[in-house]
Every structure is written in C-alpha cells, then in structure tokens.
Amino acid sequence: MTTTHPSGPTAARPSDGPAVALRSLTKTFRTRAGEVTAVRGIDLTIQPGEVVAVLGPNGAGKTTTLDMLLGLTDPTSGSVEVFGLAPRRAIATARVSAVLQTGGLLHDLTVAETVRLIASTYRHPAPVDDVLARAGLTDLASRLVSKCSGGEQQRLRFALALLPEPDLLVLDEPTAGMDVTARRDFWATMHAEAARGRTVVFATHYLEEADQFADRIVVVADGLVIADGTTAEIRSRASGRTVRATLPETLSFEERHQTLVALRRHPGAASVTADDSGRVAVVATDSDAVARVLLVDVGAHDLEVVTGSLDDAFVALTSAPTSAPTDASAPQEESR
Numbered sequence: 001m002t003t004t005h006p007s008g009p010t011a012a013r014p015s016d017g018p019a020v021a022l023r024s025l026t027k028t029f030r031t032r033a034g035e036v037t038a039v040r041g042i043d044l045t046i047q048p049g050e051v052v053a054v055l056g057p058n059g060a061g062k063t064t065t066l067d068m069l070l071g072l073t074d075p076t077s078g079s080v081e082v083f084g085l086a087p088r089r090a091i092a093t094a095r096v097s098a099v100l101q102t103g104g105l106l107h108d109l110t111v112a113e114t115v116r117l118i119a120s121t122y123r124h125p126a127p128v129d130d131v132l133a134r135a136g137l138t139d140l141a142s143r144l145v146s147k148c149s150g151g152e153q154q155r156l157r158f159a160l161a162l163l164p165e166p167d168l169l170v171l172d173e174p175t176a177g178m179d180v181t182a183r184r185d186f187w188a189t190m191h192a193e194a195a196r197g198r199t200v201v202f203a204t205h206y207l208e209e210a211d212q213f214a215d216r217i218v219v220v221a222d223g224l225v226i227a228d229g230t231t232a233e234i235r236s237r238a239s240g241r242t243v244r245a246t247l248p249e250t251l252s253f254e255e256r257h258q259t260l261v262a263l264r265r266h267p268g269a270a271s272v273t274a275d276d277s278g279r280v281a282v283v284a285t286d287s288d289a290v291a292r293v294l295l296v297d298v299g300a301h302d303l304e305v306v307t308g309s310l311d312d313a314f315v316a317l318t319s320a321p322t323s324a325p326t327d328a329s330a331p332q333e334e335s336r
C-alpha cells in the first residue's frame with residue numbers, strides 16, 4: 001500500500017524507476033470509415049520531478065497518449081508503465097491522478113461538497129480545506145457547481161486531482177477555456193505543486209504555457225514524437241540563431257560592402273542583412289562560426305546571439321515530414 005501524507009507526494013523510491021515509461025506505443029482506432037492510427041510508435045521516459053509539456057497541433061495524438069498513460073484506453077501495441085506499475089494499478093494506489101478536458105461534475109452539489117464526496121472515496125485523502133485553498137477555491141466553497149464558470153470548474157477538477165496527493169499529475173489542456181488571468185493563477189498554483197516534488201505532464205496547444213512552465217517539451221505530430229528537449233533546445237533546433245553585431249565604424253563604404261559579401265558566402269550563414277548604422281543580422285546555421293568571424297576577422301562589436309521564437313520552432317517542426325523522430329538535445333545539423 002502506498003503511504004500518503006497531507007503535505008506532498010509520496011517520496012519516489014529508487015526501485016520505482018521512471019515516473020513514466022512509454023515503449024513503442026501505438027494506438028489504432030477502428031471506425032466505420034476505416035482505421036485511424038492516432039499514435040504511431042511513441043517512446044518516452046519521464047523521470048520523477050520533471051515537468052513535461054506535450055505540445056502538438058490538433059489531432060496529433062496527445063489525448064490518446066495521455067489516455068493510455070492513465071489506463072483509460074489500452075494500447076494497440078507497446079507498453080506503458082507509471083512508476084513501474086501498470087497505469088490502472090498506479091491510479092488504484094493513488095500514485096497518479098488527472099485533470100482531463102471533460103469530466104463529469106455533479107451540478108447540484110457545491111464546490112466543497114464535491115471535494116468532500118470525492119475525498120470520501122480515498123483511504124488517505126489530503127484535507128478538504130487544504131485542497132480547496134491550494135486550488136484557489138476557498139472563496140467559492142459554497143457555490144453550486146452549476147454556477148461556476150468553465151475556468152472555475154476546471155480548478156475544481158484540479159482540486160479533485162490533488163486529493164490523493166499523487167506523485168504524478170497528468171493534465172490534458174488544463175487551461176482550455178480560461179481567460180488570461182485565470183490561466184496565470186492556475187499556473188501559479190501548478191508551480192507550487194511542482195515545487196513539492198510532483199511530476200507533472202500536461203498537454204497543451206499554448207506555446208507560451210509550454211515555454212513558461214515546462215522544463216522539457218515533447219513535440220508530437222501525426223502520432224510521433226518529433227522533438228524532445230528543453231524549450232531552448234527546441235527553439236534553436238528548429239529555427240537556428242540570429243547573430244547581430246555592429247561593424248567597425250572605421251570601415252569604408254567599399255570595405256563594408258566586401259565584408260557583407262564575405263559573410264553571405266560563409267557556410268554558416270543562411271542570410272545576411274545590414275542597416276545604415278552598420279548593424280548586421282546574420283541568420284546562422286552555425287552561430288559560433290559566424291560570431292567568431294564577426295569578432296575576430298571583421299572586428300565587429302556589441303555582438304548578440306538570439307534564438308528564434310518558439311512559435312517559429314513549432315511551425316517549422318510540425319510542418320516538417322514526421323517520419324524521423326529527433327532528439328533536440330542531440331547534436332543536429334540545422335536546416336536553412
């Protein structure tokens with residue numbers, strides 16, 4: 001029996017292994033119109049304490065993957081383990097709980113009655129008042145569920161997910177339908193929960209959520225993991241870097257022209273632009289080499305190297321062919 005305590009998740013034991021281990025996971029649905037392969041072979045290991053965003057466009061296979069992780073649907077092939085257990089066993093022992101996109105709430109109960117009712121189904125639930133406070137629901141405790149907004153109902157689902165003090169929280173687009181303020185409050189709460197040592201896995205469409213909240217982003221498209229790394233790695237992998245610098249003021253017009261021509265010929269430069277003030281911007285496939293040339297050979301100053309936006313990276317990654325899964329943390333040849 002798993003031991004729980006009111007203030008935080010069960011300490012992960014060394015023998016538990018990874019929080020999540022998905023191996024060659026596939027899922028094919030049979031429909032009247034034929035077969036739909038939602039997940040085409042996902043391998044993913046998540047260690048205890050990681051906060052991982054699963055990011056992907058509509059229909060990428062995020063929900064299907066999370067459903068298999070939670071034992072809500074069985075894989076067609078491959079395996080799923082949560083702390084070394086089959087998913088349903090992990091849920092039965094309160095190691096994992098979830099906030100799903102939809103989920104029945106009884107509209108005639110109040111918020112507090114709902115939490116109390118679900119708490120009564122656990123052997124060692126967290127205290128109801130504590131959970132209400134952590135989900136930001138104390139002031140709404142006596143409100144009928146039917147009178148709660150969509151965002152408030154989502155926070156109630158979150159409170160219910162906290163009751164077993166799970167080691168792993170799985171959230172499928174938890175802030176869908178919330179306005180900007182509600183979303184910010186929700187993520188502040190999640191930060192506090194992650195700081196308690198919980199492993200958090202969430203699916204999202206929102207790049208900024210993945211960027212701000214996750215330690216690691218797993219990009220899924222067409223049923224495959226197409227990139228996996230820190231947000232910085234995902235950005236640089238997909239969009240390259242831009243190197244900016246100011247050319248020496250002493251260069252003549254002709255020398256400046258020759259410098260730009262030489263930069264454009266450099267194999268590490270994809271494009272070179274310059275403004276009248278002598279500030280150059282080089283979109284680089286090899287930013288280190290370009291920076292060296294600018295500083296050492298050209299004598300430029302005020303050098304900065306910036307990665308592209310995560311939006312650029314996401315579009316570049318998800319519009320690329322998906323036959324070759326990549327690890328963004330591994331050295332890659334960057335494309336122009």
Ligand SMILES: Nc1ncnc2c1ncn2[C@@H]1O[C@H](COP(=O)(O)OP(=O)(O)OP(=O)(O)O)[C@@H](O)[C@H]1O
Binds near residue numbers: 056062
């Ligand atoms: N029960 C089902 N029966 C048939 N096809 C399904 C079923 N569930 C999902 N699919 C299909 O599998 C694919 C992946 O769906 P899934 O819901 O996992 O994607 P998603 O990444 O979560 O998308 P979204 O961001 O829109 O929620 C889609 O083509 C979807 O239509």
